């Protein structure tokens with residue numbers, strides 16, 4: 281099957297290679313709990329990877345964990361005190377890595393083939409910075425080491441191409457920026473190795489005879505992990521849209537400077553953001569919601585997964601509690617239909633249609649609409665097949681739902697018997713009154729009585 285995806289660098293749809301696929305995702309910064317904005321990106325990535333596997337590709341998926349940067353260091357010192365060292369940093373980031381894995385599991389996200397912490401690749405990072413110095417793309421300034429954009433652009437002529445055409449024109453890449461994250465309007469030499477500052481870093485630092493005491497910049501962490509796992513070119517490199525600049529633009533520059541003129545990624549994949557009240561959901565804006573906020577309100581993590589699947593990855597999605605409630609209702613109805621499905625034939629045509637929607641630039645809303653179109657005719661085998669890609673339910677939920685239904689039917693036992701008796705006698709008025717009474721009781725719990733071929737049963741409202 282030919283699979284096309286939009287490439288943010290060439291600004292065109294590209295056909296993916298028909299062989300195995302290497303896939304790198306920029307992972308979370310583990311200094312607090314990931315929010316549901318971050319998880320939009322990871323859930324969509326997960327659906328895409330499940331689809332690629334279903335379409336017969338072997339995918340090797342690597343995700344990094346940013347476990348050293350200014351935020352992780354500041355959080356460690358805030359928590360363990362000003363004397364906190366690298367071991368404390370490991371403890372803090374380890375804790376949030378655990379939470380990240382738990383949340384991902386609750387959202388039915390498959391674990392990546394490798395989840396790689398930046399601090400576990402310090403040797404690679406240091407080696408790459410030294411290569412950049414020896415090739416003349418990096419220089420010492422103060423206690424830090426910076427990437428020389430002007431030198432790079434003079435040769436490669438492609439700095440900032442991800443950010444849009446003509447990005448560099450009229451701009452000067454000469455100021456230095458010491459921060460990992462900075463504004464889209466700035467073009468600055470970025471830090472590769474950030475020199476130690478006692479007041480800021482306390483006991484958290486790495487020593488190297490050439491680089492000095494300090495810690496790596498964020499961009500070189502990702503480049504080093506991708507280069508060491510996949511060599512010069514990875515097939516797909518992905519992240520949220522805010523990574524177009526500076527993060528991915530800088531990753532491209534430093535990686536290509538290391539490897540020569542080889543492209544750092546075959547395809548650049550960017551996911552649009554989850555918003556709240558028209559603003560990006562972000563830790564820094566303090567407008568974020570976590571999975572535990574959701575479950576406290578009696579939502580299931582998979583209700584959120586269902587909500588994510590309703591919007592295209594290239595459009596912004598606005599989060600509201602109403603939309604989540606609607607997703608919760610929709611999923612309950614879906615579970616109910618699945619619980620009534622019979623074992624049987626396979627809907628080949630609809631499966632093919634579903635896959636070709638995904639093969640055309642991952643058109644998830646279209647694929648989901650195709651799935652819902654003929655849902656009433658699906659067999660259990662069909663539902664399990666679709667679920668391998670969409671990941672919308674767990675078998676245990678169906679059992680749970682069956683138990684709820686059984687409890688309700690038991691509770692209504694006397695009224696149901698009376699109604700049956702009235703019907704047999706031809707007393708339809710009484711039978712209908714009883715039906716109304718029963719439905720009033722059921723409505724509160726989200727159910728409704730239905731006369732199935734095998735006798736009275738319940739369907740979700």
Ligand code: AMP
Nearest residue numbers: 307308309317318321519520553554561
């Ligand atoms: P961070 O932990 O901030 O480095 O972000 C981890 C991942 O989540 C990155 O791929 C980001 O692009 C993505 N991300 C951050 N905020 C949002 C959001 N509001 N909506 C969707 N993805 C996001």
Ligand code: ZN
Nearest residue numbers: 306307502527
């Ligand atoms: Zn990254």
